[in-house]
Amino acid sequence: MASTCPTGFDINHLRTQVLATYDRVACEPLGEFHFHRGADYAADYLGYDRGELAALPNVSTARFAGVGNPHRIGPIHPGETVLDHACGAGMDLLLAARRVGPGGRAIGVDMTPAMCLCAAAAARQAGLSDIVSIRNGYYEDLPVDTGSVDVVISNGVVNLAPDKARVFEEIYRVLKPGGRLYLADVVVQRELTLDARSNPDLWAACIGGALPEPELYDIASTAGFCEARVSDRYDCFRNTSVEGKVAADLRVSAINFFARKQS
Ligand SMILES: C[S@@+](CC[C@H](N)C(=O)[O-])C[C@H]1O[C@@H](n2cnc3c(N)ncnc32)[C@H](O)[C@@H]1O
Numbered sequence: 001m002a003s004t005c006p007t008g009f010d011i012n013h014l015r016t017q018v019l020a021t022y023d024r025v026a027c028e029p030l031g032e033f034h035f036h037r038g039a040d041y042a043a044d045y046l047g048y049d050r051g052e053l054a055a056l057p058n059v060s061t062a063r064f065a066g067v068g069n070p071h072r073i074g075p076i077h078p079g080e081t082v083l084d085h086a087c088g089a090g091m092d093l094l095l096a097a098r099r100v101g102p103g104g105r106a107i108g109v110d111m112t113p114a115m116c117l118c119a120a121a122a123a124r125q126a127g128l129s130d131i132v133s134i135r136n137g138y139y140e141d142l143p144v145d146t147g148s149v150d151v152v153i154s155n156g157v158v159n160l161a162p163d164k165a166r167v168f169e170e171i172y173r174v175l176k177p178g179g180r181l182y183l184a185d186v187v188v189q190r191e192l193t194l195d196a197r198s199n200p201d202l203w204a205a206c207i208g209g210a211l212p213e214p215e216l217y218d219i220a221s222t223a224g225f226c227e228a229r230v231s232d233r234y235d236c237f238r239n240t241s242v243e244g245k246v247a248a249d250l251r252v253s254a255i256n257f258f259a260r261k262q263s
Contacts, residue, residue, distance in 0.1 A: 005162040005209065006198050014200050018160055019112055021204040022065070026089065026114035029062045034205035034242045037065050042091070046234055047072060056094050060122035063089035063115070066155030067206060067236040067254035068184025071095055074258060079103040080150040083174060085139040085167075086110050086157035090119030090132075096153060097128045107149070108134045109142055140166050144174045154183040156236075156254070159210040160203065168223035178263040181225065182256070186210040186236070189251035196246065205242060207252055216257060225259035232256040 005011065021033075029037055039061040042048040046069045053061050065088055076082055076099040084093040087108030097106035106128070108119050116136045123132035137143040140163065152171045161167045171181055188210045202208035211219075213230070220228045234254040237243060246252055 006194055009162065009198060011162045014162060014203055015111075017200040018204045022088065022112040023114045025063055025065055026112060026118050033065075034201075034207075034240055034245070035065060035067075035237065036240060038062050039064065039091075042066070042069075045236060045238065047232075052095060052098075053091070056091060057122040057125040059118050059125065060089045060091045060094055063118055064091040066092065066184060067186050068155060068232065068234050068256045070153040070155055070182035070184050070256065073182040073184075073231055073256045074151075074180055076100060076151055081105040081107070081148060082151045082153060083107045083109070083142075083144055083149045084153045084155075085142060085171065086154070086160075087119055087134070088112075088115050088155075090122050090134070092153050092155050093119060093132065094122060094126055094128060096151070097123070097126075097131045100131065102131065104131060106132045107144060108132065109137050109139060109144065110134075111136070111138050139170060142170045142174055146173050147176050149174045149179060150176055151180045151182060154181070154185065156185060156206055158183065159186045159206050161209065164209075164211065164219055165222065168219050168225070172223045172225065172261055175261040177261060179261045181220075181259045181261075183259070184234075184254055184256050185216070186252060186254050187213045187216065192246075192250065202245070207237075207242060207246060210252065213255065216255075220257075220259045224262060226262055228257065228259040230255045230257055
């Protein structure tokens with residue numbers, strides 16, 4: 001099963017590699033990476049509203065490294081509490097903060113300290129510090145109260161988790177009954193080879209840990225989610241060096257995925 005990493009896989013090494021990759025994205029967003037970043041990519045490939053992104057601080061949009069668009073999955077209402085469970089520099093989080101407004105909350109969690117600093121700076125620059133809180137932590141053990149969140153958004157991050165079942169359990173725990181998951185993530189057409197799944201570089205590039213789509217449904221359902229469905233698909237690695245690194249028949253792409261916690 002692709003949902004767990006190969007036997008003998010060094011999870012601490014993987015975490016170090018992932019952290020180093022996203023620390024570099026935070027420090028050098030214009031550097032060389034296997035994946036796209038930034039507002040133009042978000043608008044051109046993923047359908048974000050260019051005007052909305054232009055109104056956000058560059059410190060956030062320049063470091064965007066998502067793979068889909070959780071905001072197209074469903075609404076976020078005024079007054080709601082939203083969690084972005086690996087928020088990076090906070091682009092999706094700030095869009096959510098604008099939607100929940102002064103009566104709501106937008107919480108961002110990320111394990112990379114430099115990303116947390118960027119997200120906090122962006123919230124200040126956007127005048128959203130009263131609504132937004134940024135917490136340094138892991139999505140396997142979220143620093144968020146049980147049953148406190150209306151919507152969890154997730155963009156390009158579950159594929160990075162060695163234990164995806166644990167990540168879904170945590171999302172389920174923090175959601176209120178009836179709460180919604182708006183998840184964008186990388187999927188593959190067939191399971192990756194053991195070699196590919198054992199390659200930390202490929203994991204950090206959001207491919208080594210990507211699931212075949214049916215497994216995503218299985219994990220969500222095992223965690224207790226209902227109403228699971230895929231809404232949009234994205235060719236998020238088009239024109240990157242990844243195209244030459246994995247077999248074409250893997251058809252690496254991204255999906256928008258909705259699921260709901262039982263009421
Ligand atoms: C591909 S980036 C996406 C960031 C953000 N969602 C966006 O769309 O720009 C992956 C993010 O996941 C974070 N991350 C990876 N593993 C994590 C973990 N176990 N707990 C919390 N954050 C994690 C990284 O620090 C990085 O910021």
